[in-house]
Amino acid sequence: MIEKLLMKLCLRDELSADEVAALRALPGRVIDVPADKTIIRAGDLLNESTLLIDGLMCRYKDLRDGSRQISELHVAGDFVDLHSFTLKRLDHNIMALTPCRIAQVPHERLKQITEDFPHLTRVLWFSTNLDAAIHREWVLSLGRRTALARIAHFLCELHVRLGLVGLADGLSFRLPITQIDLAECLGLTSIHVNRMLKQLRERKLADFRNGLVTIADLKGLERLAEFSPDYLSLERIPR
């Protein structure tokens, strides 16, 4: 159930058998969530965190005028709101972009990990810091990249992140979200996203169609996006 989470954590850190066992013991209830359902609202008092087993979820905030900004997209294996363990109340909503399967992890069990497994605690702490690094890259995209580079960067990021959990097939991967969702990730209108996707296609860089992304020219896409995966902390560290 938590295999994809383990895949990611073990890429960077060496986990002992005890630590893996502790992680395996985390999930409580497993729930299926339909697409478009908001499962957590900003401000709710929480006592469990959400582990995404399958599907795509996102964190988002709305403004009064109805405009929405997605602050992170989550893929299978992501601990979607591990940060609620320390925050208690989230500053954002969480919803399913596709039908999802999630596992709920009681905060009490996470607390026990911080009491008994200092190294594992650091590993989990790391994973929330990685989310923050992704936020910072998005801040850079939203603040300084053009619309085209922003989309290119987004596709590069998802290509790497999905690849880490075995969900990218070479240069193509399933990303069953609408152009509207994409626009809400990128701080654009869906109309402009549509035009920029067309350009990426015409420039033979990448194709996003029917929820399937196919990268035609990875180097070119990365150059356009100024993408480097460094911010994803893929380097293995010694225990």
Next chain:
Amino acid sequence: MIEKLLMKLCLRDELSADEVAALRALPGRVIDVPADKTIIRAGDLLNESTLLIDGLMCRYKDLRDGSRQISELHVAGDFVDLHSFTLKRLDHNIMALTPCRIAQVPHERLKQITEDFPHLTRVLWFSTNLDAAIHREWVLSLGRRTALARIAHFLCELHVRLGLVGLADGLSFRLPITQIDLAECLGLTSIHVNRMLKQLRERKLADFRNGLVTIADLKGLERLAEFSPDYLSLERIPR
């Protein structure tokens, strides 16, 4: 030396005498840094974190064309790169915006805290998650707020954050940064920032001049910005 950090942490959490002592034992070398000096570069392998004692610092990234995006502004009492403890290498640079005094905290001492003080570990983990919450609010600003609302929101945030460490005097506070710095926080040009500051002045909402911010109409500014301090997790939590 770490009084301002303690002020913030103790607002939210109850710290035992032992925990406070452990925090007080964190700082190693104390260093004075001149304005505009970049003290940490993305990708450097780090073995200590930086506690800001006095001054203003920021985290930033550059693009090839020379444009820069600041992803967070730090004030006295902030643990500027506590996240380098788990990340080992940062995805961004850190520089002083004003002359600063910093204390360097060896990662080894932080590691010892994770071994000996589970509750304190959770408090420190929380503080990196708070940074991430600030990032998310900036993502919302950059993605969806107008230039004017973005500036207004920025001023509201700094007003609260500086107030927490005793650096706001009612409705005014010192913020000795240039309009260029401000533009790099907000994903705008300094020229546009200048025009929007003028508007804030003309609308009798706030005045930013000579490094001093004076809020004329806090409610109005908050309304324009759609500012709510909830994302700063100011609520006290039971131990």
Next chain:
DNA sequence: CGCCCAATTGACTTAAATCAACAACGGTGG
């Protein structure tokens, strides 16, 4: 005193938003 950088303002350009149609598609119910 003169230099440099920040701040300010005006004129003009541009990237992206908005407005408006329409096509494509999938589901649903008659």
Next chain:
DNA sequence: CCACCGTTGTTGATTTAAGTCAATTGGGCG
């Protein structure tokens, strides 16, 4: 089975918020 409907995707015409270019002011300081 297919007509209908709502959502998503696509494209063109137009507007607009913010950027760019350019010139001027002004303060701090060596």
